[in-house]
Amino acid sequence: MTNVENAIKYFYDNQNRMTDSYLDLVRIPSISNDADRRDDMVRAANFLNDYLSKIGFEKTEIFPTVLHPIVFAEKKSADPAAKTLLIYGHYDVQPVDPLNEWKSDPFEPEFRGEHLFGRGASDMKGQVMATIFAVESALQSGDLPINIKFLIEGEEEIGSVSLEDFIKGHKDVLSCDMILNPDAGMVGKDRPTLVYGLRGMTYFEVRVDGPKADLHSGLWGGNVANPAIVLSEIIAKLHNPDGSVAIPGFYDQIPAMTEEERTRIASNKLTEEDILEITGSPALYGEEGFTPVERQGARPTLDVNGLYSGFISEGAKTIIPAYAKAKISCRLVPNQDPLEIFELAKDYILSIAPDTVRTTIFLHSAGPAYLADDAPGVQNLVDAMAEVWDNPVTYKREGGSIPVATVMQRELGVKSLLTGFGLPDDAIHSPNERINFPNWLKGIEALIHFYLSFGKA
């Protein structure tokens, strides 16, 4: 048997024991945004630290932060020339409300059919344990051809508030040649996926002030501009009839999409019907001239995330609101500068705002887009996944952002391999979170292939 075959056999021989450990981790209610769960956060960190120590990681350490601790572990190869793989994960989970919509206790994992249900089963305790079990199994080959480091935080679901400072302060500890981040998921069952592009973002707020206080709409309606109407008129001018963003200069820095790139994006077989079913929208809507998958990851957008003015409770109140405000975010693609986009948006909005109101705009956050089709180790990962699933890998440009990948590229100089074995219907932030168990098992096989592939070189 090859090393890979040995490792996979070891995994399946020990599957029940390892699965029990995975379930034990899911049982810990490590909800990072719940102040009453701080002891559980520590328990989860200790659990991972102990497990990694037990399977042979010679160095394990729990770093305190202002909030939830970070687990670090390192297992060196005997080969002094071995490259280093840093595996990122998080052990915190989302809150569970509304609890009454769960069909089983979110923290008492339960198998139903081919799924394992439980909060964190997919996002991302399942992913973290898959990477660990694969290391544990691969170690049956006696030694690994790569050094492996784990960095597992407890604050991902609350914005990784401590992680950037931790990375900045521990560049030597975290130094590596490759980064694996299995928090990105697959486009569908049996469709192994590499996420090679993330969109950036510019998030800002527009506020329109009119009268000094809410006015009686009977007494003053007809003589003063209504801030809710003015803001609506501004928002209505942010898109062209063809669905493109109307801010002058918005697209200027984006190179035309090559045929090669369009072909690669088309490997993502997400269909219109998929989008309609997942979102529940009555119809698709987007920029003309691009496919849904192109619009999802390779084209910038502008969305209103929130809108408020005046009286919004039940019933009726007859006022002209004193002000109106909108939260607006633009998803960006490579070459768009997030701060320049903010300036363009600001200039445009101020240029179309009438002088019957006072319009102000401020920036919430800005981050660039990310392309990592050339991340170190990408071919090893793609080959490993293609082999296990016997299916070509889908190259996906993700519409969202994974800030930790951007931070790691900047601070450690290494682009991340973004993948994972979660599925779109895992309900990761909703009641009845689940993982497809057979798919998860394949993920572990793929990781074993991946780790051991470096021995061939």
Next chain:
Amino acid sequence: MTNVENAIKYFYDNQNRMTDSYLDLVRIPSISNDADRRDDMVRAANFLNDYLSKIGFEKTEIFPTVLHPIVFAEKKSADPAAKTLLIYGHYDVQPVDPLNEWKSDPFEPEFRGEHLFGRGASDMKGQVMATIFAVESALQSGDLPINIKFLIEGEEEIGSVSLEDFIKGHKDVLSCDMILNPDAGMVGKDRPTLVYGLRGMTYFEVRVDGPKADLHSGLWGGNVANPAIVLSEIIAKLHNPDGSVAIPGFYDQIPAMTEEERTRIASNKLTEEDILEITGSPALYGEEGFTPVERQGARPTLDVNGLYSGFISEGAKTIIPAYAKAKISCRLVPNQDPLEIFELAKDYILSIAPDTVRTTIFLHSAGPAYLADDAPGVQNLVDAMAEVWDNPVTYKREGGSIPVATVMQRELGVKSLLTGFGLPDDAIHSPNERINFPNWLKGIEALIHFYLSFGKA
């Protein structure tokens, strides 16, 4: 001395005693929307009942309602042919919060300069007591040339919830030839005012539903319509560039304004500068081709009263909201049918709403406009006010509505004389409510003139 001179002399001879009674009424915290004040509501009703009884009203009665009682009183003239004047008032007051912005206790009335401060001093305990003191003084002529009825409710500030049913059930008790409603105020000091027009209203809500739940704007932005944007685009199409309402047919039933009417409206000297100062708006905005006072009372409008979608707390959340909603009200002028306007608005909005969302519209309330330049007794009232202030009366078309006037016209068949002695800067629903005391004294003189003017006929 004439009867009028006698009555006015009597009032000034007894001014201190009467003022003390007025202050005693202001001291009762009769806040109708406060469940803890129900005893105070009863105290205020009893106070009025007792006072009216004491000054010679032969019939006084307190009618219970499901909430706050209604005071009724009647004083018959010796002349069997005398006409009957019904005087409407309310003894309830607005809440006082924010209490810390009051410079004196809202329920311990205080004179500062020429103003009397206190909750209800102007709206409308001051008005109610002025009508009563004028009756008390006019009675010094021995008999009144008219029958006088009082109808004083305790629920005006919470929408007169019991009044319409009470009126419907007591048409005989309330039968009259003229109605005086002194809840409408003056356009400025020394500018006696007759409000002869009120706008009607159609109030509805528009809801735009997109995805079945809030979506991650990164994952789905670019492929589904954003309900907040769609609603903004709908709202942006509700007005034409000239400030007129863009709903087809909206103006069809409105006759052209006559020169006579424009001249009468122009007696209201409200200026652009007044509006800018009162509202704090940076600039005026309204329908082209009409003056500010015409736009205030004689032209219909459309305003957004409230707007909501998605995430509106502090900070940033990257979602495509599942839905967006707007509360919209149209102020209407005579000949516009409120329900027909609703249908026109609904048809238009549904015709411009895209099929990428589900758009629903429902009606909150609808009431017609009101014109009462021919209300019985109008010339007596106008002459009385013009004489006391030595100033022509301003004819005002009010932008708001006074539902009780509409109800009384429908149920009793009598249009109301809408006037009063409050001023625009009385802060009637705000901290530091006040009444201009010298102006209030003139109001009492004018009422004496008015009551006794029927004796000349």
